[in-house]
Amino acid sequence: MKQILLILLFFVSLGAFAQTGAIRGRIIDNITKQPVIGASVRIDNIQLGATTDTAGVFTINNVPIGTYSVTISSIGFQTKNISEIIITSNKTYYSEIELLEGASTLGEVTVNAFRGENNPMTPVSTYSFSREEIFRNPGAQGDIMRALSVLPGVVSGGSQFSAIAARGQGTQDNVYMVDDIPMFNLSHLEAEGFNSGFNDPNGGRFSIFAPRIIDNVQFQNGGFDAVYGRRSSSYLGLGVKEGNRETWSFSGQFDLLGATLIADGPISEKTSVFASARYQNFAMLINLLDENRSAVSYGDYIIKTTTEINAKNKLSFIAMYNPEGTSRTIDDVAFGTAININDDNSGRNILWNHESSKTVVGLNLRTLINSSSFIKNVLYYRSSTVDNNFGRFNPSLDADGIIIDPRFGGYETNIRHITNNQQEVGYRSIYTRRFNKAALTAGVDAMMLNLDYERRLSRTDTVYSFRTIEIGANPARYYQLLDPSLFNSTFDDNAFNGSAYVTLSWKLSDRFTLNPGIRYDYTGFTEQHMLSPRLSGSYSLSDRHSINFATGIYYQDAAYADIAGQPAGNTLKNEETIQSILGYKIQFSSDLKFVAEGWHKQFYDVAVQPNRAQSYLTNDGSGYAYGADISLIKRLSRNYYGQISYSYMESVRDDNNGLGNYDYIFNIPHTVTLMGSYKPNNKWIFSGKFRYSTGRPTDRYVIHSDVLGTADMLRYAQEVTAVNGDRFPDFISLDIRVDYNVQRRWGTFSAFVDMVNTSNRFNVNAELFIPETGRISNVGLGVFPTFGVRVEL
Incomplete structure (x- = not known):
């Protein structure tokens, strides 16, 4: 006994x-x-x-x-x-x-661990997320890009899209850095070539990072310093998690879309590794939502090692591979009878095959020079490949648009073919030194790029949606001919890009910090030299109150696809933006702050497309944007966090074609966000998010019938009489998330349910005109559910 x-x-x-x-x-x-x-x-x-x-x-x-x-x-x-x-x-x-x-003016204020915030070097529009905040964000489903859409002044294409647009600019206008490596973009399923052969302005649908991959986030909604350039709207810096140097852990998440596996731990006394593999397939969700049938899948694979070489040198290596593929074949559109081609999200007559991938390999060496300075050297390779085919199914319809026999009717699978392959080898060297009352950062970037691009139209195609000015030569013909000679393009060339920059954070007094900086850029494809002076600063009124400001010139490289699509002799210029921001901040406590900012932007040399059926672009556009953001943010501490924010924005463009000003596609006058998360105990977390915004601009148009004048082929046409002259219905969404966690001796078990748009309100993102019936099919999304489990050992 x-x-x-x-x-x-x-x-x-x-x-x-x-x-x-x-x-x-x-x-x-x-x-x-x-x-x-x-x-x-x-x-x-x-x-x-x-x-x-x-x-x-x-x-x-x-x-x-x-x-x-x-x-x-x-x-x-x-x-x-x-x-x-x-x-x-x-x-x-x-x-x-x-x-x-x-800072002596901070008194006894404790600052929560959020990268970049309360830093006098980044005084305006700076927000950040912890890894746990990203994961808990309701409706984001662990996606960093979807989580960012709750920030003041940030909008997206709605629940169907994750790419962000900041303060009156577009989804392609943001600086993206991952472990100090510049990225082409961070999204999956961006429909290049879908819109009559040109890019979809909504951007991608999902980010290339699985949940719990990103360890720290810094986002600046404009006014960023001279260290970053070549994009003019906002700066997003992401840090991939470093491997644990002490013990190993393994985790797996399994949800409605697929699975994510993570391994994290030491591989030697000085080196740790973090590795992740994610595969997502939308077949089950598409069937659950009874959406338009297609095959959609993507993968994200990443490995990062971190080595403490010695007390002064730290080396990290990162490799990322992000393939994706989606297709819609004749078998997908011909799956049954009594299908209405006019249905929302239908696109019943579009066929496509899309394959693309992104690859990044980089080395980052941080060297401590002495007690007051260090240097960072980054060497990287990145590539992006796109191969898109677009075709059309011509079904037999009755008078109401019902497909009579899905397997009867001609179809073509390769009307348009687009390949866009980009490669870049780059080097960055950034030196930082602290002085008694100042901190200096100076650096150089050098990049060698290769762009191999081809856009092919197999035959003359007919476009039934057009602007009034585009048929001026033949006003009685209510359609356009997409001519291969004006559409096709082949481009294969190399170019060198170089940058140099210096910025100083100067503490003029205990209360006043000034950050002057200047940046030089050379862009090889446009053969353009640019100089960008910038200035920001912060004045502390007391230990909790401060006035913050920023102003400067920001240049944006012309998009590579636009450069490659130009006829011989037409060289695009880089776009120019002048920004100004003035803000007021109250730090109530370590985790609660109120921020109010007003901002203004002026745009010059904006790339515009005189005729939507042609690839020819000019830099004749101009415009302006202005607005104000107000937010009260309670950061994650103890057992709850939340946010209340309101944004007002106007964004206007002028193509200088005689038609005057029009609302930009991301002109969203009013946006309201309410978000909260509560953790009553160590097992349960309840989160909710309500979003409201003014409906996005859409074209005003008239419909013409029987535009071909032939009895055996009835076709309608859409004539756009005012670009962005109308608006979609307001966007309203309530997202709810519930997490359950329980710790065992062997590890942690978690389960979650994440519901986007629980009311199933159909939020419209875009419109597709259907020439066969003369009606509009709305593109958008209602309820979007996901659920799953996570196990960590």
Whole structure:
């Protein structure tokens, strides 16, 4: 009996031992990347903590499993609080944490761990997300791009699209950086060539990052400094999670769309690895929603290693591969009878086959030069390939547009063919040094690009949707002929891009910080030299109140597809934007702030398309945009977070073709967002988000019937009488998410339900004109559900 009791006590004590983990990390200076010695690290609400050693490293052992917030403080630095640190059995949570330099005007204000915020070097329009906030964001389904759409001044194409447009500009106008590597774009399923052979302005549908891949996010809605360029609207910097240097973990998420697998841990004493593989297939969801049949799938594969070579050098390697494919064949459109070609989201007569991929490989070496400076060298290769085929099915219809016999009627599978292959080898070197009252950043970028582009029309095609000015030569013919000689293009060339920049963050007094900077760019394909002066600053009225501002010139490279599509002798110019921002911020507490900002933009040399049926572009466009954003944001700490925001915006363009000003496609005058998340205990999380915005602009038009004048082929035509002269119905969506988490000795089990647009209101994103019936098919989305489970070992 005594032996049995001893055995039971052994297992009980073993179980108790298994219910603890550890926290370990390194604290460094945000500006110099030097270790912070003697920093205090305390786990809130329990009597556990540690102090950093001479290498900035701390360790807290025997932490009971659970979810904690940690407070880090050190003399001369802003106190930082990190929430939602999850401790699992026999695992060590590891993180490298940066502290911002202290400011006497901040008094006793503690700053939560959100990258870039409360940094005098980025005083305006700066927002960030933690990994847990991205994952919890209702309706985002763990997608970083969808999570960003809740920020003030940011809009998207609605629930069907994830690409963002910021403050009166488009989805192609944002700077994207991943681990300091510039990216072509961050989206899947961007329909290049869908819109009469030209790009869809809505952008992509899903980001290329699976949930819990991105560890830190910094977003600036304009006014970013001279370090970043070649795009003019906003800056989005993403940091991929580094591998845990202490212990291994494995996780898998399985949901309605597919699966994601993650491995994270050390592979040697100095090197850690983080690897992720995701595959998504929409067949089940398409059947569940009874949507238009097609095959849609994509994958995202990433590996990142981090090596502490020595005390001064840290090297990271990253490789990403993001393939995708979607198709709609004659078998997909001919799946049954009594199908109405006019139905919303129908597109019943469009056939396509789309394949593309993105590849990135990069090395990032951070070297500490001395106690006040460091240099970062980045070498990378990136490529993007697109291969699109578009065809048409010509079904037999009755008078109401019902397909009589799906398998009767001609079809073509390769009317338009587009290939767009881009490759770039680049090098960036960025030097940072702190002085007594200032911080200097200077750098150079060098890129060699190859663009191999081809757009082919197999025969003369007919376009039944046109603007009035496009048929001026023959006003009695209510259609356009898409001529291969004016559409086809072949381009295969190399170009060099170079940049140099310097910016200074100068602390003029305890209250006033000024950030002047200047950037030089050379763009090889446009053979253009550009100089971009920029200035931002912050003045602290008190320990919690500040006035912030930014102004500058921003140039945007011409899109590669536009460059490649031009006839011989027509060279595009880069677009120019002049921005100004003035804001007021109140930091009520470490996790609660109010921000109000007004902004204005002036646009010059905007690329415009005089005739939508031709690839010829000019830089005759101009325009302006202005607006104001107001937000009250409660960041994630303790057990809840939320946001209330309102944005007003006007964005106007003028193609200078005699028709005057018109609303830009992302002119959204009013946007309201309400979002909240509550965690009553360690098992349940409840989140909700309500979004309202003014409907997006759409063309005003008239319909012409029997435009071919032949009895055996009835066709209608859409004549656009006013570009963006009308609007879609207002966008309204209520998203709800519920998460359930339970920790076991072997790891963590999670389940979630994420419902986009729970009321199933059909929010229209775009319109498709149907020449066979003369009606409009709305493109949009109602309810979009997903659910799944996640296991972490």
